[in-house]
Amino acid sequence: MKKVWIDAGHGGKDPGATANGLQEKDIVLKVSQGIQQQLEAEYEGVEVLMSRNTDVSLELSDRTNKANRAGADILVSIHCNAAGGSGGFETFRFTNAMAASVALQNVLHREIMSALKPYGVTDRGQKSANLHMVRESKMPAVLTENLFVDVAKDAGLLKRQEVLHAIIQGHVTGIANHLGLKKKEETTVAKSERDINVVSPWAAPAWKAMTDQGYVDGSRPGAPITREEMAVMMSRFINNQHK
Numbered sequence: 166m167k168k169v170w171i172d173a174g175h176g177g178k179d180p181g182a183t184a185n186g187l188q189e190k191d192i193v194l195k196v197s198q199g200i201q202q203q204l205e206a207e208y209e210g211v212e213v214l215m216s217r218n219t220d221v222s223l224e225l226s227d228r229t230n231k232a233n234r235a236g237a238d239i240l241v242s243i244h245c246n247a248a249g250g251s252g253g254f255e256t257f258r259f260t261n262a263m264a265a266s267v268a269l270q271n272v273l274h275r276e277i278m279s280a281l282k283p284y285g286v287t288d289r290g291q292k293s294a295n296l297h298m299v300r301e302s303k304m305p306a307v308l309t310e311n312l313f314v315d316v317a318k319d320a321g322l323l324k325r326q327e328v329l330h331a332i333i334q335g336h337v338t339g340i341a342n343h344l345g346l347k348k349k350e351e352t353t354v355a356k357s358e359r360d361i362n363v364v365s366p367w368a369a370p371a372w373k374a375m376t377d378q379g380y381v382d383g384s385r386p387g388a389p390i391t392r393e394e395m396a397v398m399m400s401r402f403i404n405n406q407h408k
């Protein structure tokens with residue numbers, strides 16, 4: 166069972182960046198909860214643990230201490246940006262990051278930018294910085310900065326549900342790829358599989374008539390027929406014609 170730690174930035178008394186009627190703490194909580202739901206729903210052998218699942222205040226050290234104690238396999242810290250000119254998407258690893266953090270950043274950055282492609286989001290690149298969340302996490306850790314709340318174009322995008330879904334999808338695909346997670350079996354096959362012991366409505370009258378006349382024994386109406394069974398049915402039919 167792989168453990169993924171998702172850290173929704175800010176919260177409670179700390180709203181993070183605010184502009185254009187948006188609060189960073191609300192957006193990153195929605196995105197984090199979406200990542201948790203989708204990863205656990207679509208992939209086998211993964212558990213998603215969260216720094217916060219509500220609007221509460223947390224110290225940075227609380228977040229990394231909890232993730233380290235839980236023995237998480239990777240940590241992704243979710244943020245939105247501000248005060249950055251033309252807006253866009255960027256990711257951070259620690260300045261002296263381990264190779265696995267670089268690998269995680271590569272796949273996350275690629276998948277999120279790919280999911281955001283239809284929306285013309287600026288790629289600000291893969292960066293490194295001496296940030297608490299990526300420095301103090303013992304496991305591979307990346308911080309994503311998902312658009313700028315104070316840039317009009319980005320704020321407009323962050324207000325669209327489909328854009329939040331794209332951000333969530335990019336994180337989910339990136340994390341799943343990095344950890345080599347296996348998709349759950351599709352359930353559509355099981356759903357469409359019929360019960361061979363129940364007659365289909367369209368065939369019910371004919372099935373009853375043939376059963377009453379002794380051509381079939383009335384069992385397993387949905388089972389395939391063999392050539393022998395067909396021969397028996399035909400001989401019953403022919404015998405009936407001669408009565």
Ligand SMILES: [Zn+2]
Nearest residue numbers: 174181244245
């Ligand atoms: Zn932030």
